[in-house]
Amino acid sequence: MRDMKPIKLVLSAFGPYAGLTEIDFERFGTEGLFLITGDTGAGKTTIFDAISYALYGEASGGNTRRSAKSFRSDYAALTADTFVEYTFLHKEKHYSVRRNPEYIRNSRRGEGITEEKASAELVCLETGEIWTRIGEVDSKIQEIIGLNRNQFSQTVMIAQGDFLKILNAKSDDRKKLFQKIFGTGIFAALQEKLKLMEAECRMEKKRIDELVLAAEARLSIPEDFKEETESLIGASEKLVFLMPKLEALLAHESETYDKLAEKRKATRALAEAKNAALIEAKNTNAEFERLEAQKKEQAALLAKQEEIRADEERVKKAKLAASLIKEEELYRRSAQKLREAEESLKNTVLAEKLAQEKIAPAEESYKQAEAVYAGIGQTEARKKQYEQVIPTIKKLEGDKVKLAAAEKKLAAAYQESHAADLAYSEKKRQFYLNESAILAKELKDGEACPVCGSKEHPHPAEMMGEAVSQEMLDLAEKRRSKAEKALSDALVSEKEIRTTVNTAEESLFSMGFKKIPAVAVVESKVRNLEKEIEEGKNAYVKAQRELENLRLELQDMKSRRESGEKLVSDLAKEKSENEKALRLGIAEKGFADAASYTAAKMPEADIAKLDKKIQEYLRDVASVGDRIRELTEKLQGKEKQDLLILTEEQKQAAFHAESAEKEERSFDAVRQRNMEAFSELQRALKRLEKTQERWAVVSEVYNAVAGKISQRVKISFETYVQQYYFKQVIAAANKRLTVLTDGLYTLRCREDAKNMRSQVGLDLEVLDRGTGLWRDVSTLSGGESFMASLALALGLSDVVQAQSGGVRLDSMFIDEGFGSLDENSLRQAISMLAKLADGKRLIGVISHMPELKERIERKLVIKKRLIGSEIEME
Numbered sequence: 001m002r003d004m005k006p007i008k009l010v011l012s013a014f015g016p017y018a019g020l021t022e023i024d025f026e027r028f029g030t031e032g033l034f035l036i037t038g039d040t041g042a043g044k045t046t047i048f049d050a051i052s053y054a055l056y057g058e059a060s061g062g063n064t065r066r067s068a069k070s071f072r073s074d075y076a077a078l079t080a081d082t083f084v085e086y087t088f089l090h091k092e093k094h095y096s097v098r099r100n101p102e103y104i105r106n107s108r109r110g111e112g113i114t115e116e117k118a119s120a121e122l123v124c125l126e127t128g129e130i131w132t133r134i135g136e137v138d139s140k141i142q143e144i145i146g147l148n149r150n151q152f153s154q155t156v157m158i159a160q161g162d163f164l165k166i167l168n169a170k171s172d173d174r175k176k177l178f179q180k181i182f183g184t185g186i187f188a189a190l191q192e193k194l195k196l197m198e199a200e201c202r203m204e205k206k207r208i209d210e211l212v213l214a215a216e217a218r219l220s221i222p223e224d225f226k227e228e229t230e231s232l233i234g235a236s237e238k239l240v241f242l243m244p245k246l247e248a249l250l251a252h253e254s255e256t257y258d259k260l261a262e263k264r265k266a267t268r269a270l271a272e273a274k275n276a277a278l279i280e281a282k283n284t285n286a287e288f289e290r291l292e293a294q295k296k297e298q299a300a301l302l303a304k305q306e307e308i309r310a311d312e313e314r315v316k317k318a319k320l321a322a323s324l325i326k327e328e329e330l331y332r333r334s335a336q337k338l339r340e341a342e343e344s345l346k347n348t349v350l351a352e353k354l355a356q357e358k359i360a361p362a363e364e365s366y367k368q369a370e371a372v373y374a375g376i377g378q379t380e381a382r383k384k385q386y387e388q389v390i391p392t393i394k395k396l397e398g399d400k401v402k403l404a405a406a407e408k409k410l411a412a413a414y415q416e417s418h419a420a421d422l423a424y425s426e427k428k429r430q431f432y433l434n435e436s437a438i439l440a441k442e443l444k445d446g447e448a449c450p451v452c453g454s455k456e457h458p459h460p461a462e463m464m465g466e467a468v469s470q471e472m473l474d475l476a477e478k479r480r481s482k483a484e485k486a487l488s489d490a491l492v493s494e495k496e497i498r499t500t501v502n503t504a505e506e507s508l509f510s511m512g513f514k515k516i517p518a519v520a521v522v523e524s525k526v527r528n529l530e531k532e533i534e535e536g537k538n539a540y541v542k543a544q545r546e547l548e549n550l551r552l553e554l555q556d557m558k559s560r561r562e563s564g565e566k567l568v569s570d571l572a573k574e575k576s577e578n579e580k581a582l583r584l585g586i587a588e589k590g591f592a593d594a595a596s597y598t599a600a601k602m603p604e605a606d607i608a609k610l611d612k613k614i615q616e617y618l619r620d621v622a623s624v625g626d627r628i629r630e631l632t633e634k635l636q637g638k639e640k641q642d643l644l645i646l647t648e649e650q651k652q653a654a655f656h657a658e659s660a661e662k663e664e665r666s667f668d669a670v671r672q673r674n675m676e677a678f679s680e681l682q683r684a685l686k687r688l689e690k691t692q693e694r695w696a697v698v699s700e701v702y703n704a705v706a707g708k709i710s711q712r713v714k715i716s717f718e719t720y721v722q723q724y725y726f727k728q729v730i731a732a733a734n735k736r737l738t739v740l741t742d743g744l745y746t747l748r749c750r751e752d753a754k755n756m757r758s759q760v761g762l763d764l765e766v767l768d769r770g771t772g773l774w775r776d777v778s779t780l781s782g783g784e785s786f787m788a789s790l791a792l793a794l795g796l797s798d799v800v801q802a803q804s805g806g807v808r809l810d811s812m813f814i815d816e817g818f819g820s821l822d823e824n825s826l827r828q829a830i831s832m833l834a835k836l837a838d839g840k841r842l843i844g845v846i847s848h849m850p851e852l853k854e855r856i857e858r859k860l861v862i863k864k865r866l867i868g869s870e871i872e873m874e
Contacts, residue, residue: 410487858874
């Protein structure tokens with residue numbers, strides 16, 4: 001047995017509940033009724049939605065009533081989290097499932113908003129097992145509870161309006177409902193699969209018919225066959241008619257084909273024999289023609305015999321002349337060397353003469369350069385003198401600058417000393433005058449003056465200007481002494497510098513300078529003297545070297561002339577000896593003279609070419625002779641043939657052979673098409689037999705499953721299975737309906753259809769014991785319909801629990817519907833629900849009826865506020 005008992009439900013920013021709302025179901029105990037009541041729109045059904053969403057991710061009425069994205073509360077703050085957390089007990093284990101839908105909230109990291117993705121989490125509180133993926137949570141919840149969402153909504157949480165939906169649904173609508181609850185879709189899928197299989201068999205039969213027609217169109221059969229075949233309609237009839245006749249036709253065609261093949265072989269053999277005879281005749285005639293051609297070629301070669309003999313004589317003499325090439329080459333070389341030596345000697349004599357003519361001018365240039373070189377010592381002394389003066393001039397220029405500065409400093413010192421002396425004298429005079437005035441202040445008439453001793457003081461001294469103290473006078477005296485010292489030092493320094501300048505100038509004047517030159521002028525003079533010295537030395541060395549070179553060159557020319565004269569003498573002797581040897585060789589080789597020898601000479605390539613011509617001629621003569629002998633022997637006893645007659649016979653034989661081959665190929669093409677068509681028809685016959693056999697089975701099963709067999713009642717296999725469950729539901733419902741109506745009404749499933757074209761099995765009717773008649777449930781009043789619907793819903797809940805592997809539901813929720821009941825019916829309904837809950841389960845009823853508030857003590861009161869709904873437990 002399975003059970004599922006609610007423990008606690010927590011809602012956050014969910015539906016009309018803006019804040020965190022908690023419902024503790026344990027406060028209601030483990031059994032009995034409790035009421036969920038409140039204002040319209042306050043959020044009573046939302047409690048159903050929250051439990052259904054926590055378990056299955058959908059509202060209690062499915063997505064058709066409310067989508068998960070709309071669960072976020074319109075009253076919630078943007079920072080609030082939207083979620084549902086449902087805790088329940090199953091097999092002594094507590095499970096807590098938490099889900100949140102997809103929604104928009106403020107970002108926790110800063111400004112802006114973010115999209116919170118949908119998520120789910122299931123935890124077993126005892127074991128700590130946790131499932132965090134939505135798919136895992138969905139599967140685990142269904143495994144624990146044993147119900148899918150549709151079964152749950154029909155057994156545990158009967159939503160608003162679902163009572164009448166079950167009662168008043170049409171047979172087709174009830175079929176769809178039961179398909180979801182009892183999982184009978186597999187039977188509908190089976191029916192659809194069988195329907196497709198039956199259609200596939202029909203299409204396969206059609207394809208086979210098309211194959212038979214196509215194969216029939218390719219057949220080449222007698223006209224009487226065609227007429228009989230065209231009168232047949234179905235593929236089966238055509239195949240039954242055609243197959244034996246085609247077998248006989250193909251056997252006859254095979255015999256005919258064998259005869260045509262023999263005819264083709266015989267005509268082809270005759271054509272090949274005639275062709276061989278023609279080829280043989282052509283070859284014989286060609287050999288007679290080649291023999292005549294060889295004889296003509298032999299005559300042409302014999303006509304060239306004298307020319308070839310002359311060529312042989314030329315080659316013989318040319319080869320004798322070629323044997324003297326070495327002697328002639330030695331003679332030519334010695335003559336060439338002699339000419340070259342004589343030319344070289346001539347050039348050497350001329351060069352010796354030119355060298356002799358250059359000696360005198362070179363000696364004169366050397367004497368002039370030597371004279372210049374002798375005066376270089378004086379020039380170097382002058383250069384040295386100028387170089388020694390440069391530091392003196394540089395120092396003099398610096399001293400003159402110092403002298404000017406000393407003179408300037410002396411003038412300034414003089415002025416400063418004079419000013420300091422005047423200042424001191426003035427201070428001193430002022431000091432003494434003021435001292436007299438001080439004494440005069442102490443004078444009294446009749447008393448002697450301490451300075452002059454007079455007792456009368458007609459003109460006593462008075463204070464003049466500023467008062468000068470002894471310190472001021474001492475300071476002025478120090479300044480005067482300092483200025484005098486500075487003047488004395490300046491005089492000494494100026495005198496020393498002036499003495500140095502005067503000494504330097506006197507030294508320069510004594511060296512011959514009329515005025516003191518600038519350093520740049522002296523340095524330029526030094527550079528000019530250096531250049532003059534360098535040029536003099538270079539000119540001397542150059543003239544000396546040139547004179548020496550000319551003397552050496554003249555000596556060399558004399559030596560070369562002497563050597564050349566000796567070489568010319570030796571080569572003249574060598575030439576004479578080689579000429580003598582060549583003349584002797586010409587005579588020994590049989591030449592009359594040098595002219596005959598020269599005429600016989602021939603380039604080596606020409607000798608080879610002419611020699612090759614002679615050898616080829618000799619080979620051609622021998623080859624032609626051999627071929628003539630060979631052809632004469634081969635044609636002995638043969639004559640030329642008449643090719644016109646043989647060609648005509650060969651053409652006739654070839655024509656008959658080709659005609660026989662064409663006839664065979666044409667007949668074989670027809671035979672092959674018939675054989676292929678026969679093979680296709682054989683395969684089509686096998687496919688047709690299998691298809692018809694399969695079609696018969698599939699069609700029979702499909703008609704049975706689809707409810708198309710009986711002419712009295714039409715009911716599909718799925719509806720038959722659903723009817724089985726529906727009768728169980730009705731049996732369970734009648735137990736409660738009897739209590740609710742005091743035995744007045746009983747429900748049953750209608751067995752017949754309203755017309756022969758309708759599917760039956762799930763229509764509902766009610767027995768009214770007041771009249772004793774069966775009537776349609778749509779004729780029940782509002783209160784009667786509610787009681788019948790409630791009974792059906794509870795019956796369906798019982799059957800689903802049993803069908804789901806023994807699920808025991810320790811809780812149930814019923815939404816609205818009690819408003820249509822009278823006082824007695826309401827009392828009976830409450831009594832039945834209380835009895836149903838007694839000792840077994842906890843049942844929650846959603847209603848806003850005041851009568852229920854009085855009858856049911858335990859309550860969840862939902863109050864609608866401006867900022868969202870609130871829940872109070874009573």
